[in-house]
Amino acid sequence: MVEIAQYSDTVMEHFMNPRNVGEIEDADGVGEVGNPVCGDMMTFYIKVDDGRLSDVKFKTFGCGAAIAVSSMVSEMAMGKTIDEALKITREDVADQLGGLPKQKMHCSNLGADALHKAIQDYQSKQKEKEAQHG
Amino acid sequence: MVEIAQYSDTVMEHFMNPRNVGEIEDADGVGEVGNPVCGDMMTFYIKVDDGRLSDVKFKTFGCGAAIAVSSMVSEMAMGKTIDEALKITREDVADQLGGLPKQKMHCSNLGADALHKAIQDYQSKQKEKEAQHG
Amino acid sequence: MAEVYLDHYAATPVLAEVADAMRPYLTEDFGNPSSLHQRGDTAREALYAAREQVAALIGAQPEEITFVSGGTEANNTAVKGVSWAARRKGNHLVVSSVEHFSVLNAARTMAKFDFEMTEVGVDDYGMVDPEDVRAAIRDDTVLVSVMAANGEIGTVQRTADIAAVAREKGVPFHTDAVAAAGYIPLNVTDLGVDAMSIASDLLYGPKGAGALWVRKGLRLMPLLDGGIQEDGRRGGTENMPGIVGMGKAAELAARDLASRAEGLTALRDRLIKGLMETIPRLRLTGHPSTRLPWNASFLVEFIEGESMLLFLDQKGISVSSGSACTSRALKGSHVLTACDVPAELASGSILFSLGLENTPEDIDYVLESLPPIVERLRQMSPLYAKYLKEGGG
Amino acid sequence: MAEVYLDHYAATPVLAEVADAMRPYLTEDFGNPSSLHQRGDTAREALYAAREQVAALIGAQPEEITFVSGGTEANNTAVKGVSWAARRKGNHLVVSSVEHFSVLNAARTMAKFDFEMTEVGVDDYGMVDPEDVRAAIRDDTVLVSVMAANGEIGTVQRTADIAAVAREKGVPFHTDAVAAAGYIPLNVTDLGVDAMSIASDLLYGPKGAGALWVRKGLRLMPLLDGGIQEDGRRGGTENMPGIVGMGKAAELAARDLASRAEGLTALRDRLIKGLMETIPRLRLTGHPSTRLPWNASFLVEFIEGESMLLFLDQKGISVSSGSACTSRALKGSHVLTACDVPAELASGSILFSLGLENTPEDIDYVLESLPPIVERLRQMSPLYAKYLKEGGG
Ligand SMILES: Cc1ncc(COP(=O)(O)O)c(C=O)c1O
Numbered sequence A, B: 001m002v003e004i005a006q007y008s009d010t011v012m013e014h015f016m017n018p019r020n021v022g023e024i025e026d027a028d029g030v031g032e033v034g035n036p037v038c039g040d041m042m043t044f045y046i047k048v049d050d051g052r053l054s055d056v057k058f059k060t061f062g063c064g065a066a067i068a069v070s071s072m073v074s075e076m077a078m079g080k081t082i083d084e085a086l087k088i089t090r091e092d093v094a095d096q097l098g099g100l101p102k103q104k105m106h107c108s109n110l111g112a113d114a115l116h117k118a119i120q121d122y123q124s125k126q127k128e129k130e131a132q133h134g
Numbered sequence C, D: 001m002a003e004v005y006l007d008h009y010a011a012t013p014v015l016a017e018v019a020d021a022m023r024p025y026l027t028e029d030f031g032n033p034s035s036l037h038q039r040g041d042t043a044r045e046a047l048y049a050a051r052e053q054v055a056a057l058i059g060a061q062p063e064e065i066t067f068v069s070g071g072t073e074a075n076n077t078a079v080k081g082v083s084w085a086a087r088r089k090g091n092h093l094v095v096s097s098v099e100h101f102s103v104l105n106a107a108r109t110m111a112k113f114d115f116e117m118t119e120v121g122v123d124d125y126g127m128v129d130p131e132d133v134r135a136a137i138r139d140d141t142v143l144v145s146v147m148a149a150n151g152e153i154g155t156v157q158r159t160a161d162i163a164a165v166a167r168e169k170g171v172p173f174h175t176d177a178v179a180a181a182g183y184i185p186l187n188v189t190d191l192g193v194d195a196m197s198i199a200s201d202l203l204y205g206p207k208g209a210g211a212l213w214v215r216k217g218l219r220l221m222p223l224l225d226g227g228i229q230e231d232g233r234r235g236g237t238e239n240m241p242g243i244v245g246m247g248k249a250a251e252l253a254a255r256d257l258a259s260r261a262e263g264l265t266a267l268r269d270r271l272i273k274g275l276m277e278t279i280p281r282l283r284l285t286g287h288p289s290t291r292l293p294w295n296a297s298f299l300v301e302f303i304e305g306e307s308m309l310l311f312l313d314q315k316g317i318s319v320s321s322g323s324a325c326t327s328r329a330l331k332g333s334h335v336l337t338a339c340d341v342p343a344e345l346a347s348g349s350i351l352f353s354l355g356l357e358n359t360p361e362d363i364d365y366v367l368e369s370l371p372p373i374v375e376r377l378r379q380m381s382p383l384y385a386k387y388l389k390e391g392g393g
């Protein structure tokens, strides 16, 4: 039996002091996952400079794990190349947080998904631009 | 709901110090009721003088109530006329004992029954004698 | 750090008088009430005294009280026990949609067998309309079960009116009074009910004890077969320390009912008023006036319950939430759903359950602590950002 | 007056260490393990620790332990829960005829529904023959339940052999270890069982707590529907003080098993030998050697159990009897009947259940007190008179 979960110290630290909360007005990419009906919703904003994520911000509606995951993902992605950022997996996020309670693992999925979605948004915008300029 | 019963002080007193335990070798009447399979068995012995019970004794196999009832019945019957003794009811016995737990009421029945059976035994023996002598 | 405990619906501390009453039954007076010797006598007397104390709280006869392990067992025994015993008469149950899971899931279990169940809905305040119960009763209905009050949203039902409908239709009526007993007057005769569940732990008694009152003559198939304890209605060695504690707790609850209710109501209203004034887009759940003295429950728009709880916990404030993330069920509260609360709003539920040791200062500490937490979480919330963009606020 | 308590099968006192462990969970640490704040954390940790302690006693995994309200609930959950969950596979149960009523009557309840049950008999010592179990198992058998040891007569069953038969036949095997746990080594893996019931109160833990161990994968329909406590296997707020107490009691029982068993066995044998030597026409019930360390049970010919109990009580000696007159059932012990004891003999049953605080002096006091009581009651007994007349003695 799984006892009801407790959060690791790292989760609590990120939850209490989340990094990179906010929006980026002129974001290069935006990714939104989840919806309030399911109880979790995350929006990630990225700025890309020279193929690197020069800024990452998020807004999150959700439980403690959702907020901590968002914060951790933003920190992990910051400064990474697009390719590196795309390689951040759900497991990486959970690991970096010192583990997540079983029933909260879906939150780590959401975080990585939101980041990847923002990158995809950036990439498709790039393609559009290239198509226009090309 | 009936809580599991407790015995009255009178029951306990008679149980601890039963009156008139024993047999009467040359009894005028003997009455036996119950059987060991049911968990209770009583044998009453009576001597009759001048239409009165001049001696009453009993042997009992059974629970605390059965023993107290036997003792009480023997005491109640002692010295009474045949008619008076036949009028001793189950209720009288229970009353004299200060009440009996509900599930032990059948014991008071047995006591009065055994006495009455001993009297009936005496009476039928009397009839036989009368028939022989008459 | 301040410690302000406002989660009495989850657990209450055992009162000192109750703990004192229990103690000997763990050690010196450890006898079994079925034993025929002196230790048995002592236990038997204590058991009977507790039965009287619990019966007195609800105006019942001691003989009609069955001690069980808690509210859940009381409810399961009532729902399943009455159903199975009546299965030759009929096989239909009526429950409300805001019942505790120990009633609702017990009825659903019966529905896996040859029973059918009808869930009677509620209005936005969580109130059951007695006429809806009337409409739900069929010829083959063997039990109606509607709670006396809901702990999650505080709404007190019109129990006497619902009982009257059931009685008129000749159907036994059970009420789950776990959240209500000790806080509002409950008299089984005045209410006209046939069975009632209560639990020790909401009465500042120990966890692990509860009682089912069943009117004489209402047949019940025991849930726990075994010895003939509890007049054959429930087997198992009696939980003597728990039962003695529940008895004492019931006695104190009966004695102090009015003053407890008054004190709690004052604190509750201070909290409700204070929060409604300081937090915008806050909604009270449950009935605004017909509610339990200890219950102050809300929906906070745009944010999620668990994150509020965690921040409050850091401030030393203990509360609970019906949000999916506070339960392992991964589903939001069925009670809020029944009250027609949209799922995204239900996520933001927060429940303050007040208790005897709470003070006005505790309330003021919450009034000071919660608004900044809400503000902070809203600043993080994409829903709040949207709302603002769309011209709200 | 001397006080010699020899009725530990009816009730044990809670050990001081156990009471100490429980105390905080009534008052300061009163949290609910489902709560998300710090009080919840404390409770959750204590719950898990207790689960580990209980699991360790029987060599099980903590996750496989379900806490319940006692041995009766554990047995009812096993018998009914496994049966209902398997009802599409089959509807036949096998139990022994010496099971505790919480197994036997639970199986009989199932037999009121669409189940059938087979009662496997025992020999005169109360022993089940594994081959009889094999013969009773059918294609539609969904559960075999045979106790690890019988508390009334002390006989320890060949649990591993019976489990092997069940396993060979592919049928889940439950054993009621309420009377055995803490007194004989029990390892669920070595025994090869699939489910095991234990109770706190026979372990010098508090009444009101018990545990059902179920091997992972064995499906169970919960008896108590409600919240998702105990991984969905048993609803209801956890009885934290009771569970913590049971955990501590299990830990101590595991630690001291060998020394407890040795001490009790010595006392038991002193009592058995002493009484057999001084009271004529006395019979030991149960197996002479394969028996529980704490059990010394007899039949005293020509007299009835309750009257012995009452006289012993006056001497400060507490014991029990399986005689009809000590129970409200008005029927003698089904266990003695199963052992082929004639009814008039069964009336004279007397059970000494020894405990940790007993001393050789206690035993000697019994050896001194009982023979005159027996003699006195025999002098009153018409059966004894007959026996003497017929040349006995
Ligand atoms: C209304 C209601 N009924 C039943 C229960 C179940 O009680 P317990 O958890 O004591 O078994 C609760 C628990 O909170 C409740 O609020």
Ligand SMILES: Cc1ncc(COP(=O)(O)O)c(C=O)c1O
Residues within 6 Å of the ligand: C235, C236, C237, C238, D009, D070, D071, D072, D073, D075, D100, D102, D147, D149, D150, D151, D176, D177, D178, D179, D199, D201, D210
């Ligand atoms: C073998 C056995 N099983 C089950 C039980 C029932 O346990 P409880 O009375 O704790 O519910 C007992 C009680 O003595 C027992 O001896």
